[in-house]
Amino acid sequence: MNDSLTATQHSRATTAPSDVAPAIVSVRNLTKTYASGYQALKPIDLEIRRGEIFALLGPNGAGKTTLISIICGLVNPSGGTVLADGHDIVRDYRAARERIGLVPQELTSDAFESVWNTVSFSRGLFGKPADPAHVERVLKDLALWDKRDNKLITLSGGMKRRVLIAKALSHEPQILFLDEPTAGVDVELRRDMWNVVRGLREAGVTIILTTHYIEEAEEMADRIGVINKGEIILVRDKRELMRQLGRKQMTLQLQQPLAALPPALAGYPLELADDGFELVYSYDSQQQQTGITGLLDAVSAAGIEIKDLHTRQSSLEDIFVNLVKERQ
Numbered sequence: 001m002n003d004s005l006t007a008t009q010h011s012r013a014t015t016a017p018s019d020v021a022p023a024i025v026s027v028r029n030l031t032k033t034y035a036s037g038y039q040a041l042k043p044i045d046l047e048i049r050r051g052e053i054f055a056l057l058g059p060n061g062a063g064k065t066t067l068i069s070i071i072c073g074l075v076n077p078s079g080g081t082v083l084a085d086g087h088d089i090v091r092d093y094r095a096a097r098e099r100i101g102l103v104p105q106e107l108t109s110d111a112f113e114s115v116w117n118t119v120s121f122s123r124g125l126f127g128k129p130a131d132p133a134h135v136e137r138v139l140k141d142l143a144l145w146d147k148r149d150n151k152l153i154t155l156s157g158g159m160k161r162r163v164l165i166a167k168a169l170s171h172e173p174q175i176l177f178l179d180e181p182t183a184g185v186d187v188e189l190r191r192d193m194w195n196v197v198r199g200l201r202e203a204g205v206t207i208i209l210t211t212h213y214i215e216e217a218e219e220m221a222d223r224i225g226v227i228n229k230g231e232i233i234l235v236r237d238k239r240e241l242m243r244q245l246g247r248k249q250m251t252l253q254l255q256q257p258l259a260a261l262p263p264a265l266a267g268y269p270l271e272l273a274d275d276g277f278e279l280v281y282s283y284d285s286q287q288q289q290t291g292i293t294g295l296l297d298a299v300s301a302a303g304i305e306i307k308d309l310h311t312r313q314s315s316l317e318d319i320f321v322n323l324v325k326e327r328q
């Protein structure tokens with residue numbers, strides 16, 4: 001991403017998000033019941049901070065697309081309010097929508113249109129005057145400049161994804177929603193896309209992404225929101241979340257297999273694994289006392305010989321699975 005976008009598109013570039021960063025999107029008491037009678041969103045309150053990357057995680061059918069579609073004005077809310085940069089998305093639709101870019105999963109544009117025309121046309125849809133210099137910058141930033149005259153149908157999957165982002169940026173939004181930005185793309189392209197998204201954040205764009213790849217949220221997000229069955233069950237700074245909810249496991253590989261846990265070790269949170277060749281101990285690394293010393297003494301006193309030992313920190317995936325499981 002070059003500096004021109006930084007300087008011109010987002011002259012109000014923000015500093016790094018902090019606790020005091022004001023909300024750029026405010027969701028209050030938002031509900032959605034579809035015509036079928038299905039309540040897809042229970043009352044939702046959510047604040048997205050200016051300049052952050054916010055990842056919205058949730059299992060299939062949790063309500064992610066419904067929430068994003070309401071904020072972007074594609075689906076009507078049943079109740080509650082949403083402000084985008086201070087503009088009510090219903091009463092002040094145009095002003096709110098102008099501030100928002102949405103990168104959907106699929107390219108629905110005319111396959112026989114050129115990259116340049118598609119992106120320029122998107123800008124026009126928001127009533128913005130033509131600005132070839134801006135379109136040029138966006139295409140250059142997304143490494144699409146060489147493809148500007150190519151028809152969409154001739155582009156690779158990765159290039160099509162970039163076109164989706166270019167379209168969403170064509171009208172200079174401050175808030176960018178990415179719906180599953182890297183679904184179905186290979187690892188290399190995923191890393192490429194992450195760099196593009198980081199570049200946008202550096203240029204002052206607030207990013208909200210939904211993802212099934214928890215690794216993506218772990219890698220990219222400043223904050224994480226978890227939605228389950230139409231309810232936001234958690235919103236937390238990513239690092240804090242991993243520190244607070246992260247658990248550690250210590251695995252002891254044994255010289256000889258155990259048929260069962262010896263009674264002397266019954267008081268420890270231990271599991272036998274790998275056909276009795278492993279003892280797995282779970283503990284909270286934040287605690288003053290992890291219990292490791294006592295456990296190792298007890299193992300030794302029980303005459304169990306250890307061949308090797310390793311520890312593993314739980315990932316965001318473990319945390320997410322546990323959170324959602326708890327609510328079922």
Ligand SMILES: Nc1ncnc2c1ncn2[C@@H]1O[C@H](COP(=O)(O)OP(=O)(O)OP(=O)(O)O)[C@@H](O)[C@H]1O
Nearest residue numbers: 034036038040058059060061062063064065066067
């Ligand atoms: N137009 C609709 N009419 C009735 N029910 C709907 C409609 N759209 C979505 N739903 C239901 O609302 C719930 C939430 O759907 P939504 O698409 O928001 O979930 P999601 O979290 O985005 O899921 P996924 O990860 O599978 O895309 C689902 O149970 C879905 O079946």
